[in-house]
Amino acid sequence: MIIHLAIKSLLNRKLTIALTIISLMLSISLFLSIDTLRLGAKKSFFGNVKSGDLILGSRSGEIQLLLYSLFQIGSPTNNISWESYKDFAEHSEVSWTIPISLGDSHKQFRVLGTNNQYFRYFNYRNKKQLEFENGEKLNDMFDVVIGSDVAKTLNYRLNDSIVIAHGISSQSLHDEFPFKVKGILKKTGTSTDRLVIVSLEALEIIHKDWKTGSRIPSVKKTNIELEKEDLKPKEITAAIIKIKSPIKIFKIQREINDYEKESLQAVIPGIALSKLWEIVSITENIMLSITTMVIVSSLIGLIAILYSTLSNRRKEMALLRIVGASPKNIFSLLLMEALIISICSIVASILLTQLLSIIVFPILDQKFGIYLEYKFISIKDFYFLMVVLFTSVVVSIFPALQAYKNSINDGI
Amino acid sequence: MSITNNILEVNNLLFKWRKTNNFKLKINKLAIKKKKRVILLGASGSGKSTLLNLISGILEPNKGIIKINDTCITALSSKQKDLFRTENLGVIFQQFNIIEYLSPITNILLPCYFSLFKNKKISFYRERAADLGKKLGIEKDVLFQKKAKNLSVGQQQRIAIIRALINFPKIILADEPTSALDYKNKEKFLNLLFDMCEQENISIFMVSHDNLITKYFDDVLLLEKINEAS
Numbered sequence: 001m002i003i004h005l006a007i008k009s010l011l012n013r014k015l016t017i018a019l020t021i022i023s024l025m026l027s028i029s030l031f032l033s034i035d036t037l038r039l040g041a042k043k044s045f046f047g048n049v050k051s052g053d054l055i056l057g058s059r060s061g062e063i064q065l066l067l068y069s070l071f072q073i074g075s076p077t078n079n080i081s082w083e084s085y086k087d088f089a090e091h092s093e094v095s096w097t098i099p100i101s102l103g104d105s106h107k108q109f110r111v112l113g114t115n116n117q118y119f120r121y122f123n124y125r126n127k128k129q130l131e132f133e134n135g136e137k138l139n140d141m142f143d144v145v146i147g148s149d150v151a152k153t154l155n156y157r158l159n160d161s162i163v164i165a166h167g168i169s170s171q172s173l174h175d176e177f178p179f180k181v182k183g184i185l186k187k188t189g190t191s192t193d194r195l196v197i198v199s200l201e202a203l204e205i206i207h208k209d210w211k212t213g214s215r216i217p218s219v220k221k222t223n224i225e226l227e228k229e230d231l232k233p234k235e236i237t238a239a240i241i242k243i244k245s246p247i248k249i250f251k252i253q254r255e256i257n258d259y260e261k262e263s264l265q266a267v268i269p270g271i272a273l274s275k276l277w278e279i280v281s282i283t284e285n286i287m288l289s290i291t292t293m294v295i296v297s298s299l300i301g302l303i304a305i306l307y308s309t310l311s312n313r314r315k316e317m318a319l320l321r322i323v324g325a326s327p328k329n330i331f332s333l334l335l336m337e338a339l340i341i342s343i344c345s346i347v348a349s350i351l352l353t354q355l356l357s358i359i360v361f362p363i364l365d366q367k368f369g370i371y372l373e374y375k376f377i378s379i380k381d382f383y384f385l386m387v388v389l390f391t392s393v394v395v396s397i398f399p400a401l402q403a404y405k406n407s408i409n410d411g412i
Numbered sequence: 413m414s415i416t417n418n419i420l421e422v423n424n425l426l427f428k429w430r431k432t433n434n435f436k437l438k439i440n441k442l443a444i445k446k447k448k449r450v451i452l453l454g455a456s457g458s459g460k461s462t463l464l465n466l467i468s469g470i471l472e473p474n475k476g477i478i479k480i481n482d483t484c485i486t487a488l489s490s491k492q493k494d495l496f497r498t499e500n501l502g503v504i505f506q507q508f509n510i511i512e513y514l515s516p517i518t519n520i521l522l523p524c525y526f527s528l529f530k531n532k533k534i535s536f537y538r539e540r541a542a543d544l545g546k547k548l549g550i551e552k553d554v555l556f557q558k559k560a561k562n563l564s565v566g567q568q569q570r571i572a573i574i575r576a577l578i579n580f581p582k583i584i585l586a587d588e589p590t591s592a593l594d595y596k597n598k599e600k601f602l603n604l605l606f607d608m609c610e611q612e613n614i615s616i617f618m619v620s621h622d623n624l625i626t627k628y629f630d631d632v633l634l635l636e637k638i639n640e641a642s
Contacts, residue, residue: 001525005514012513315508321470323575324498324526326491409471 002329005320006336013309017341020298020305024345027294028388029352032381034291036357037364038284040372042277043125045071048190049269051123052098052240053249056080056088056256059263066272069100069238071191072110075168076102079235084262088241088255093248096121098240101203101233105168106196109150113203113236119145121242124190134158135183138199145183147193156181164196164206174206189371201231241266295388299395306338306399310406317407331404338396339389346385350377416482419583419615420444420467425476426641427466436641437462439476442633444583449606449616453623454635460619463635464585467617468501469493481582498527502576502614504605506588509572512561516571517541519560523579530579537578544574548604565592566601573605577612584609586618590625602628 010017048070057065058078067073079101089097098121101113112118119130119137135158138145146156156162160181166172179198187193243249249268256266317330325333354376361372377385422442429435437459444450454460465471467478469485478486480500485493502523510519520541521534529537545555548570554563555571563571569589576584584605590598602625609616618629626632 004518008513008518316511319505319508319511320522321494322468322497322503323522324494326494329526 002333002336003340006333006340009316009333010337010340016305020302021341021345021348023301024295024298024342024392025348025352027291027298028345028349028385029356030294031288031291031384032349032353033356034287035381035384036353036372038287040364043373044189044371045277046270046273047125047188049273050125050127051121051242053243053246053268054241054253054256054266055238055269055272056085056097056241056264056266057238059265062265062267062272063276065238065265065267066269066276068102069240070269072102072112072195076237079237080239080264081235081262082233084259084264085236085239087259087261088252089239091252091255093244093252095242095244097242098122099200099233099236100238100240101200101235102237103168104164104166104174104203106150106162106164107154109147109194109196110168111164111196111198111203113198113200113233115200118197121240122192124188124192128188130188130192131186133184133186135181137183138197139182140180141199141202141205142177142179143182143199143202144179145185145197146181147185147195147197148187149193150196151181151184156184158182158184162196164198177202177206187371189365189373200233200236204231204233299392302338302341302392303395303399306334306396307402310399310403313403314406317403321407325407327404327407330407331400334400334403335393335396338400339393342389342392346389350385417445418443418479419446419448419481420617421477421479422467423477423479425466425473425478427462427471427473427476435459435462437466437639438641439463439638440640442638444615444617444631447610447613447615448630449609449628450618450631450633451626451629452617452619452633452635452638453621453626454619455621458635459639460621460635461587464503464587464617464619468503468585469497495527498523498579499530500582502579502581502584504569504572504576504584504586504589506591509575510560510563510568512559514560515558516555516560516563516567519571520555520575520578522575527579541574541578544577544608545570547608548573550574566597569593569601570604573608577608577614580612581614583615583617586616588620588622589618590620591622595624598622598625 049066055065055069057069057076058080060077064074064077068076085097085099088094089099096117098117099114102110104111116137122130132145133148133151135145144162150156158181161178162181163178164174166174179202185192241252243252253266253268256264320330320333321327357372357374361374365371420443422439425437425439425442427437452460452463462471466473467480469478469488473486476486477484480496483496483500485496488496510516511522514522517538521537524530524534524537542552542555545552550567550570554567560568560571572589576586586605589605590601593601605616606628608614619635
């Protein structure tokens with residue numbers, strides 16, 4: 001009966017109640033979306049650092065090395081020699097390595113020189129491996145594998161011919177050496193999606209006629225005999241290293257940092273990224289506290305609505321009392337109204353965020369490279385919603401108590 | 413305790429508002445016999461409604477005993493009082509007899525909801541409401557329309573009578589139910605109410621400041637006289 005009364009009474013005040021529900025719904029949705037974004041961005045970032053235990057590079061900032069080697073953000077300061085790389089690649093404690101060579105580009109995308117180890121060992125998120133949407137790994141000298149975003153944006157298909165440009169934003173093309181698209185990777189939600197992957201040897205060849213950024217006129221493709229050339233790379237930018245036993249990670253790291261032939265550096269990607277994330281998390285916390293305040297203000301709006309109707313409803317309450325309602329019934333009527341309002345708001349905000357995620361996630365992915373996995377409500381979201389529900393009921397106790405007191409003293 | 417012939421008895425009643433004003437109600441003796449129609453006259457603010465609230469058990473007296481149908485309601489717990497009220501009293505007000513956002517039938521059945529239908533089916537009370545409606549000239553479709561908002565004042569008053577009667581009360585308390593009506597409608601309203609109460613053997617205790625209607629009642633009391641504090 002109380003539920004029936006509460007529903008009817010709320011329906012009688014459609015406009016104010018609808019506005020209250022909308023205000024609560026928006027603030028809850030805001031919190032949920034910001035939290036999803038925050039976790040999504042974090043997951044998306046940390047998803048990139050799942051392969052390997054160490055990143056080997058030339059000595060520079062930890063975060064810098066991490067950003068250019070794994071995220072292709074910023075430029076490498078220096079390369080490391082192939083010999084130094086080999087020393088550690090063949091180290092007895094090392095299980096596998098992925099060499100990485102950066103510096104060239106294709107349109108707006110970076111070119112990554114590596115070998116087929118990349119496709120075998122690169123891991124992201126929960127031990128996921130790279131998979132091919134079409135085609136396969138690098139087999140021939142001028143094969144190229146492209147990430148899904150590259151394929152999508154530039155509308156490339158298998159066997160399309162592409163030309164690599166020298167440098168990151170250069171007009172000079174390595175046009176004597178066209179590459180053929182041999183593989184297109186499946187979407188990963190990591191920076192791999194925006195990579196053009198070629199072999200280290202190919203990079204070596206196309207740079208034969210180049211010396212520190214400018215072309216040597218005498219060297220031409222026609223002069224290069226592929227079979228006779230020494231295609232062993234001279235330098236790489238960085239390498240991802242997997243250590244056989246996790247307890248040896250710090251030992252190898254120290255060995256790299258103390259390497260005498262060349263000044264090298266090894267970073268543990270997870271730790272370096274956490275350091276970076278500490279800086280980002282300040283913004284995170286500010287955003288979360290702002291949304292919390294928005295929710296608090298909506299809840300205050302809810303009590304304000306309940307309070308403001310109390311004086312108008314004194315006669316209604318008195319009538320209910322005279323036909324047999326106890327003060328407790330009046331109390332629960334008001335609480336029930338608050339409960340219905342917050343349940344409606346919560347359900348509406350779930351619907352809204354679900355709808356938003358269907359519409360907005362692909363846009364975020366395309367425009368910002370933040371890949372969010374579609375999910376229904378997470379356990380954490382569920383707890384959060386329960387806290388909102390509980391809080392709204394708790395704060396509604398005040399107006400309900402007022403109604404209770406009124407109904408004891410108010411008669412006909 | 414001997415069974416008396418009184419439906420309502422008030423003994424040594426004292427009531428003071430807790431707050432500032434020094435209004436007091438002190439009634440040594442007030443008794444209404446079964447099946448009688450009694451009107452209590454008093455000016456506005458003389459405590460008529462307060463007395464009704466005390467009798468219906470909404471307000472608690474500082475002292476004294478109130479008995480309805482031989483049950484001493486002043487000795488009941490507040491929960492028991494609430495239940496007793498729905499099961500034994502019918503109340504009609506001057507205004508605001510209905511909750512507009514509920515249907516007329518829900519308004520009528522409100523006391524039954526709170527007395528949990530006394531183990532009868534809801535359909536029993538619906539039929540009784542329709543039956544009473546018929547006697548009071550309220551069509552079924554008026555009774556079962558969605559909202560009570562569109563009812564005329566006359567219809568609202570009759571809905572109030574049906575609600576007061578629905579739960580087979582022993583006595584009906586009425587708080588100036590006629591003051592909003594013109595003379596002709598007053599007579600009509602009182603006739604309807606009295607007819608119904610006579611058919612169902614129900615006593616009536618009405619408070620009013622309107623001494624033109626006293627002729628319809630078996631007994632006329634003056635609050636100024638019975639309230640010793642005035």
